[in-house]
Amino acid sequence: MPRVVPPRGGSISSDELVGRSPTVSTTLGTQSSFTPKSKGRGRKSRNGNDEMRTVRLRLLPNGSQERKLRRIADAVAKLWNELNYARLVQYRVSGKVDFKGTGHEFYHRYKDGLGVNAGQVINLNNWAWKSYFELLRLYRQGRLPKFMGKPSPPGFWKDRLLGRRELRILVRNDRYYLEPTNGGEGYIVLKDWGLKIKYAGRVKWSGKQGVLVIKLEGNRWFAYVPISIGEKPARSNPRGYVKGIYEKIRIEEPRGGNKAFIDVGLNNLFAVVFNHTDTAILIKGSSIKAEYYWWKREVKTYQAIRDWLRNHGFESWRRYHAFHLHAVYKQHERLRHYYRTAIRFLARIMHEMGVDEVFIGYPYMLSQNNGNEYNTNVWWFSKIINWLGDVLEEYGIKLHVVNEYGTSKQCSICNANHENGRIKRGLYVCELTGIKINADLNAARNIAKRVGYETPIPTKILSHIVTTNGVKPLTPMEGVTVETPTVNPAPKGRGGGHPMP
């Protein structure tokens, strides 16, 4: 696990629902959260190692399998909703929940169709209620960060507008197994329902499997397989072992003892400075930003049409609701791809540069304008931190999170707060020395100072841009690292095409 140091006042590790819809404005750790069991992050596995990862596989069911999956998932959602409703009523009446009684009752009601897997749904609901109570306690003590608001009890698995149930299946760790046929595909066998479904995707890790989650996302089925890496299966469940590529997370060792400092933003997705060199790295987010806003507009447009039709009594609103959900899904998938590409690339470069520790700024306020957007940004930022931490761990590099409040205002050259320091075009100008510096690199240098490191003023900047086909250098001559393929620079005139001085 990366050493993620949460900033004061809040935890950044949102154990989010595996593969959940991205736009859920999340109150970290409540109903939109998922049991740590299936995610494993931050949970020690039995051999005491903290080595758990979740592999995401695309399922390719045939027609009858698809119908069966839907039937099962519908029963799972019904179980969740009925159980949750019974508990909600108890809670409203008495302020308490009888976990044992309700759990027992609903287990027996659903065990015929779902088998022991019904117990997994109940466990998850138990966990959701318990974290609600825990959050409520913190809230009443005034210990929750302001943006989180008052926590609410676990919600229902339902699309609010259509009233349709959200489709999701939980399978106990000994009630399924994987049968890889080659590196990129295989079969997943669900014992309780006689299903053998084809999957596509690479299983990166070997180890003992946990609770499987199957989920319908934007009309595609995905399987999430948590793996305790390197751990052997229980004797009672010898098939509960996933054979992947690596037996352990740490694949490489650090090549040196250098430190890197990262500022995260939208224009420059990552701005990185180092303590050992005056070379800095910028990874431009232009394409991410453009695509983010494009999908955002799509989402809004469909939403507006849908609402108009609905308010005027036209049944066709349902179609636009479907378009809307699809746009939400696409937006999420694209951003996910971009971020993960950028993170892989950055981690490799830092490894090549002999880094063994990375400090990343936790944006104090990403967007104050809009509550929903703010939540979305916080959610993405937590994802970025977790992904980066996971990848860095493969290189044996540690990650620390630093509260970056004020780091963009402060001058990293003379330490003053120049009133007009941050000027146009992403440059920060020191009024005392007249030195100009890229504003995000300025912030990154301040992050370094905050944790007691000095960094040389960057004179050589390697700029890169994230594209659909990977990360490309914007400074072709300098941007080439050992493993970076030489590619054409990004097309001209796309804005921000030149590195900052």
Ligand SMILES: [Zn+2]
């Ligand atoms: Zn200054």
